[in-house]
Amino acid sequence: MSYKSTIKDVAFDAGVSIKTVSRVINNEPAVAKATKTLVLKSIKKLQFKPNKDAQGLRSKKSFLIGLLYDNPNKYYLSDVQSGSLKACSETNYNLVLQECKNNSANLITKVINFINLANLNGVILTPPLSDNNKLIQAIETLRIPISFIAPPNKSFEIWSSATDSDAAYALTNKIIAMGHSNIAIIKGHKDHSASKLRYQGFCKSLEEHGIKLNPTNELQGNFSFESGYKLADQVLKKKNRPTAIFCSNDSMAAGVIKYCYQKGISIPDQLSVTGFDDSMIAQEIWPSISTVRQPVEKMAEHAAKSLIAKIGGDDSKQNLTKTFKSELILRESLGKAPS
Amino acid sequence: MSYKSTIKDVAFDAGVSIKTVSRVINNEPAVAKATKTLVLKSIKKLQFKPNKDAQGLRSKKSFLIGLLYDNPNKYYLSDVQSGSLKACSETNYNLVLQECKNNSANLITKVINFINLANLNGVILTPPLSDNNKLIQAIETLRIPISFIAPPNKSFEIWSSATDSDAAYALTNKIIAMGHSNIAIIKGHKDHSASKLRYQGFCKSLEEHGIKLNPTNELQGNFSFESGYKLADQVLKKKNRPTAIFCSNDSMAAGVIKYCYQKGISIPDQLSVTGFDDSMIAQEIWPSISTVRQPVEKMAEHAAKSLIAKIGGDDSKQNLTKTFKSELILRESLGKAPS
């Protein structure tokens, strides 16, 4: 590897002290303009990059933020990552990953150890970890900022949120507009706050249209393909079976679709199905799934950016909380109610 | 945050010098057993974790390895990550991610800058980056080890490889055993060496069975759903259309399946389709796709483990190269040839 220049080299080249170079690196105000220009020139000339370990050792900062997740959906994760990475690449910070099992007994120990060992300066929490109060409290004792990818919560300082309830409401309105009134819902995993919000939006739409939700049309899924398949079997065997099923994510919708193929139920002619998340399968399956797309990558970018701003103490220009609008994606799986 | 103990605290508690503690931390051999026990006890008692920045600053190591990828497939990426993370979590190392565009003009500059800035001690390269010779050469000038997730290559010291050719061969044998002889292939993205290997395995099987590949049955895809759909249109419109299509990945197989639905071609009765990768869609689509599963997570774990061993100079006990067997997954999309 080519020789790496240090702060000393720059100081010598610019004819100033290392402290002045340090001031320039850290954008401290008390530097004469001419001096700054001089130093900047030397930095460029010598291709100087501050050594992070040295900076970290002295200043107690690691310039590392953690992304904690319980692999909810690989597409979701990938988008969260891309967004976080994008925010990091504009700064000095790096992203470190940790997969966690939300329900494992040693979750908290493991997370705390990880944060301490890697000396993380802040963490991003994704669902369902962002709904796990015990975990949150444990991390808070470490006195590092937490950025939540989660519904708005006024007891949190930093969050990036989607509009799950509103989107579910809008999608359900669409279903009803197609003439459906006997509508079932397959709810999402109980540990995810998004499940509840999607359910609420769904119910709100029904209520406003004067449609009563039949209790046998309310099904508890867990976001898995298998749960969608199994619950389809349960609800479609009923005498007065629904003409539309609102699935709380795309995998469960895919499960319903598979069941229908096997039983010869034609989609959307005999049954309409909707999903949520706009994961890849929603596009690649046939019939393609009507669903909701959330700007996950943008949300994650905001989450990382806010976290870094907070760590740097420079959070004046950055809104630490933001809600991101969702988009309805209408595809083949939603059609008119059979007459 | 609770007080963090340092090497000094441990030394004082154990009644030895900090150098001896350092020896214990780093598993250096020249320590008396009794001393070691004593120190280990103090370490545990004080919950001492060595400060990485200090270690890094002095030893010039960052304990950071990079995972470079050109988001080929989100599922693939997620598995690679999980495996790498697993290997890291057993060590002092952390994983840092970087998404790269294999075809972007400034790829090399970007990667080199990233490695230097983050002070990475080694990198893992995934396809198609692991097939990009210019990039590889540029990284080599940095004198850090590279771990390849790629086909065996004797000019590389560290690699983790799948058996793309063998698996494609076995899958094609299976197709032929079902009575097919008019078989088309949709090839993968040209920049991926796996595409060529899968094609080779396919051809080898055909040859051994005395089947000649009709040139119009050889189609150039790019791993995308859209390319599968488009090429299905091209090849299935032919007069003497194939009874089976070997798709070089699952997304392209999904594209073929969608086309068939729309044209009323029944799978597998009128057409058999196979995929590659066993991505989630292979399971969740209907008909589910016969495909090849590669132990991507295990491969990535090996890749990271080998890289870390190499960095630590302790690569004696670790095989730096390994080939991982694939598994045939037979599902609904492959059936007997129509008579």
Place this chain on the structure above:
DNA sequence: CTGAAAGCGCTTACAG
């Protein structure tokens, strides 16, 4: 088998 000293490349705390 063990330790005292020096120093990695920065930032902190202080002085002027």
Place this chain on the structure above:
DNA sequence: CTGAAAGCGCTTACAG
């Protein structure tokens, strides 16, 4: 607006 000194928590290089 600028700098000299000290020190972060380790490992290196050396000595015994």
